[in-house]
């Protein structure tokens with residue numbers, strides 16, 4: 001009875017511990033991650049921080065964040081250490097109470113000394129786990145909240161469980177009534193976009209900033225899933241196609257380029273095993289072979305963190321080669337020429353023509369006119385919806401009536417700074 005009463009008290013303390021420390025513990029973890037991210041970001045943006053004199057503001061910002069962490073840590077530590085010392089006290093007190101009760105039983109000849117010793121040892125062993133659970137509660141809460149976050153983040157991936165391997169796509173793209181919005185935002189970013197593209201055809205998506213072009217690109221490659229509607233590649237929903245299977249058939253050049261720390265050839269090989277022949281072939285397809293050879297160590301040049309050792313134009317050309325590595329059937333280029341010079345742009349145009357002749361389906365988002373020469377269709381996106389779409393001549397034709405657009409379209413198409421209707 002003494003042991004049971006003690007166990008009840010200990011479990012009571014454990015329960016109290018859970019009630020009092022969970023919230024602040026979770027809060028503390030959240031804040032400490034936020035502070036860590038803030039510090040990481042500040043370091044990776046050190047250049048602009050130094051140039052614009054932001055260092056002090058950033059370090060103040062980090063201090064504010066870590067103050068919050070410390071504040072919560074203090075609270076949590078107070079609660080946990082108070083409760084764990086209480087539970088240790090209860091356990092030691094229990095040992096004494098048990099010995100006393102045992103002694104009383106032995107004196108009154110209800111039990112033998114052996115029973116008394118055995119009971120004390122047994123109790124100590126039985127209740128030790130409760131006490132250490134309280135002391136180690138922090139890691140338990142940590143694990144549980146991490147598990148919860150993973151579970152929340154991962155359901156999107158569930159549909160990747162499909163085990164039937166689909167044949168390599170040919171490249172027929174069909175976008176059916178796609179809408180995309182973010183939770184908590186009333187206005188969708190992409191609003192009822194539909195179009196189809198046959199293998200070997202190329203479409204240019206043009207439109208003002210924040211029209212939703214890059215968002216549409218992410219939906220087309222399937223890294224984001226439409227809220228309603230579907231993007232199909234060869235008839236199959238692209239967002240539920242297992243990425244490891246689909247990746248080799250997709251070429252994607254994001255607007256933010258995103259190179260990885262490693263060599264040029266590792267980047268082109270998508271950070272996998274470097275197959276030199278395939279890497280060179282991709283670079284040649286992207287018309288970047290000569291540019292890469294001119295780098296200090298050619299294909300073995302290290303690109304630095306995020307490609308920091310390359311110029312913006314070089315980064316873009318390496319990223320284009322990465323997009324064209326392997327056997328891409330659908331290539332999506334988000335402003336691939338934003339940092340290219342005249343020569344780079346000509347190389348890009350040549351690369352697109354080459355891809356088209358191989359029957360690759362191409363989507364190019366662009367602000368510049370020269371590249372339109374290789375396109376079959378043009379789509380003008382505004383506020384997330386298609387304002388116009390059609391063959392190049394249909395779209396550019398009427399625009400001639402508007403002086404601003406006519407100037408951009410009609411005046412020397414090789415002027416690479418000309419903008420498209422915006």
Ligand SMILES: Nc1ncnc2c1ncn2[C@@H]1O[C@H](COP(=O)(O)OP(=O)(O)O)[C@@H](O)[C@H]1O
Nearest residue numbers: 182189207208209210211212213214215216255
């Ligand atoms: N990750 C995101 N979180 C919140 N809003 C976003 C995100 N990505 C894009 N947006 C919003 O979607 C709109 C379209 O952005 P984007 O597709 O990048 O435009 P574009 O590429 O045409 O310039 C913008 O208003 C932008 O604020």
Ligand SMILES: [Mg+2]
Nearest residue numbers: 213214215255
């Ligand atoms: Mg964009």
